[in-house]
Amino acid sequence: MILPSESAGPGQPRASGGALDLDLIRKYSIPGPRYTSYPPATQFNTEFDVLRLEEAIADDNREGSGPISLYFHLPFCETRCWFCGCNTVITARHEASGEYLVDLEKEIALIAGRLDRNRRVTQVHFGGGTPTFLAPDELRRLGEMIRSGFTLAPDCEYGVEVDPRRLSRDHVKALREIGANRGSLGVQDTNGKVQLAVHRWQPHELNERVVSWLREEGFVSINVDLIYGLPLQTAEGFASTIDDVVALAPDRFSVFSYAHVPWIKPAQKIFDDRGQLPTPEQKLDMFAVAHGKLTAAGYTDIGLDHFARPNDELAIAQRAGTLQRNFQGYSTRADASLYGFGMSSISSTADTYRQNHKTLPAWRDALAKGQLPTERGYRLTDEDKCRRTIIMRLMCDRKLEYANISRLIGRDFASTYGREIASLDDLEADGIVTRSPEKIEVTRIGVPLLRVVAMRFDSTYVAGPRRHAQTV
Numbered sequence: 001m002i003l004p005s006e007s008a009g010p011g012q013p014r015a016s017g018g019a020l021d022l023d024l025i026r027k028y029s030i031p032g033p034r035y036t037s038y039p040p041a042t043q044f045n046t047e048f049d050v051l052r053l054e055e056a057i058a059d060d061n062r063e064g065s066g067p068i069s070l071y072f073h074l075p076f077c078e079t080r081c082w083f084c085g086c087n088t089v090i091t092a093r094h095e096a097s098g099e100y101l102v103d104l105e106k107e108i109a110l111i112a113g114r115l116d117r118n119r120r121v122t123q124v125h126f127g128g129g130t131p132t133f134l135a136p137d138e139l140r141r142l143g144e145m146i147r148s149g150f151t152l153a154p155d156c157e158y159g160v161e162v163d164p165r166r167l168s169r170d171h172v173k174a175l176r177e178i179g180a181n182r183g184s185l186g187v188q189d190t191n192g193k194v195q196l197a198v199h200r201w202q203p204h205e206l207n208e209r210v211v212s213w214l215r216e217e218g219f220v221s222i223n224v225d226l227i228y229g230l231p232l233q234t235a236e237g238f239a240s241t242i243d244d245v246v247a248l249a250p251d252r253f254s255v256f257s258y259a260h261v262p263w264i265k266p267a268q269k270i271f272d273d274r275g276q277l278p279t280p281e282q283k284l285d286m287f288a289v290a291h292g293k294l295t296a297a298g299y300t301d302i303g304l305d306h307f308a309r310p311n312d313e314l315a316i317a318q319r320a321g322t323l324q325r326n327f328q329g330y331s332t333r334a335d336a337s338l339y340g341f342g343m344s345s346i347s348s349t350a351d352t353y354r355q356n357h358k359t360l361p362a363w364r365d366a367l368a369k370g371q372l373p374t375e376r377g378y379r380l381t382d383e384d385k386c387r388r389t390i391i392m393r394l395m396c397d398r399k400l401e402y403a404n405i406s407r408l409i410g411r412d413f414a415s416t417y418g419r420e421i422a423s424l425d426d427l428e429a430d431g432i433v434t435r436s437p438e439k440i441e442v443t444r445i446g447v448p449l450l451r452v453v454a455m456r457f458d459s460t461y462v463a464g465p466r467r468h469a470q471t472v
């Protein structure tokens with residue numbers, strides 16, 4: 001099925017103007033990485049010892065005055081949403097967040113003490129879990145800890161993931177006081193039956209109230225997260241969810257495909273037992289509905305699951321060729337070294353990735369010993385760095401101009417990666433990419449399959465189930 005009804009022969013683009021070719025998506029959508037990093041986090045290993053880690057931070061610092069991005073993982077949630085794929089700690093014991101802050105302070109001291117204070121922090125992000133599990137005064141304390149350890153740039157992009165069910169006006173005020181200026185609302189679906197089926201009751205009035213609070217307190221950007229592929233969802237019901245959230249007029253949308261991985265997240269097994277999950281075909285229909293409605297409402301398809309208003313800086317950066325990709329998805333500030341804090345958080349510097357211990361006790365134990373709480377990591381080779389640049393430019397620009405990419409990787413792209421370029425024959429024949437002597441370009445109907453194109457340049461990719469979620 002092609003939406004809208006438009007088709008062409010092999011080698012010809014089959015649709016334009018934001019259309020989707022569901023037959024092509026069916027043909028090529030296979031499990032693959034999301035390329036928030038390259039190599040993907042599945043390649044991280046535990047041989048990344050403390051000494052080399054110290055070297056990695058020292059190397060990053062020696063590179064001079066480059067910007068810094070800070071991520072804080074705040075893992076607590078009062079109840080579990082059964083679809084959740086995040087690293088969470090479910091508890092009703094609110095003292096847990098105060099105890100967590102004590103350990104976060106130790107971690108901030110360990111990292112801040114190793115970094116040049118003159119380096120500017122251009123991005124801060126609170127993720128979770130539920131960041132507003134912390135009481136307003138705990139958020140204020142975290143804000144002070146950050147400002148006492150680091151130097152924030154005046155235009156710092158300061159984002160917070162917000163659960164409308166766990167937020168008071170005082171939380172919003174506290175977040176604004178510490179500098180937060182961007183809110184990302186977890187909505188997922190506004191249909192009550194779906195909400196009950198996933199154990200997340202969230203009347204839409206809560207979403208409306210939180211959006212107005214964020215606007216009134218001066219948040220400059222609002223994102224809404226949705227998920228398709230949840231139990232009891234239908235294309236018709238999801239269309240109604242899209243209508244509800246478009247009426248909130250957010251600046252951005254993230255529309256994620258539900259990743260069913262019960263072997264990693266046992267709480268998801270309940271969906272298999274109840275048999276309420278939509279089929280892959282129904283899921284594709286929902287994706288088509290979301291894509292059609294959001295683009296019709298004037299949002300630009302940034303790539304993968306992100307949509308933004310044309311005047312949003314993500315859309316502007318995409319047009320200018322300066323869009324970046326990092327662990328939070330698409331970004332305009334990913335040229336910074338990323339330092340993650342809290343259990344399971346990921347850090348990324350020019351040569352290395354590292355991930356903290358994924359359990360609270362292991363993370364806490366390392367900090368009690370005065371050690372960096374790293375569980376695993378990866379040091380990039382020169383070859384990895386070239387492929388990272390190629391894949392990230394492809395994911396952000398939807399094209400690889402040979403002269404530009406050769407300059408960026410310091411090698412002749414066409415001759416070095418001739419085998420990979422030749423491997424695109426089938427994608428070109430189906431109208432997903434076009435190739436010329438100067439460039440490879442992903443077509444409009446190829447955009448939902450960006451990851452599939454990127455996978456052709458990934459030397460670490462191993463096909464097979466249970467490694468990655470489906471690409472669409």
Ligand code: SF4
Pocket residue numbers: 076077079080081084085086088128129130163186
């Ligand atoms: S509130 Fe968010 S992080 Fe917590 S269980 Fe639900 S989806 Fe997961």
